[in-house]
């Protein structure tokens with residue numbers, strides 16, 4: 001059963017065909033990475049899944065239901081959550097308060113505090129819980145972002161370049177977090193450039209190029225594919 005499926009998903013910006021009849025599936029329980037050269041249409045595809053852009057054609061199915069016309073908040077309510085590159089955390093509040101805000105919609109009292117503690121541990125932010133979020137390191141801010149996204153207990157977590165700007169150690173720790181979430185049953189779709197990270201987390205990799213699915217497979221199949229290497233070198237054109 002697919003948690004996410006797109007059928008001939010299409011998006012034009014004026015005369016630019018940015019998403020070109022994309023048939024794409026994330027199986028339930030899978031970690032799937034989306035890669036491709038700059039301008040391939042990865043962010044646009046994400047925004048279509050989130051409902052931030054209306055498609056020009058095609059359909060989006062989530063957990064068996066057609067969500068093509070659903071509003072972004074309806075998609076979030078159904079279990080899609082996202083961590084963007086741009087920080088969405090409250091910089092002037094403490095780390096603990098940030099998580100409280102994300103959790104207090106559905107939890108209260110002792111249960112709320114227990115869940116904050118559990119998340120702080122998971123995110124490696126326990127020692128930083130009373131620091132202002134704005135004073136965290138870049139990597140810690142990204143983890144807090146992930147915490148805000150998973151506070152909603154998503155079934156499908158979308159990650160937009162989660163390791164951008166991180167040190168190799170932070171990147172590896174982030175990979176461990178993604179693996180742990182996946183072991184708890186969360187399906188993941190990540191846009192990512194760091195191939196070591198992709199290797200660490202992805203069960204499946206899709207390469208987008210000029211808005212089309214160019215290749216798909218395991219990380220080993222993708223890195224061995226000479227056609228994929230050629231597009232990164234700019235040798236394959238639309």
Ligand SMILES: Nc1ncnc2c1ncn2[C@@H]1O[C@H](COP(=O)(O)OP(=O)(O)OP(=O)(O)O)[C@@H](O)[C@H]1O
Nearest residue numbers: 013014016018036037038039040041042043044045
């Ligand atoms: N709102 C928009 N209006 C017009 N053109 C857009 C818009 N958003 C993106 N584009 C264009 O669509 C194409 C794909 O952009 P997109 O950001 O989806 O690619 P990407 O694969 O995420 O790239 P990168 O890896 O650089 O982030 C680019 O040519 C971009 O200029």
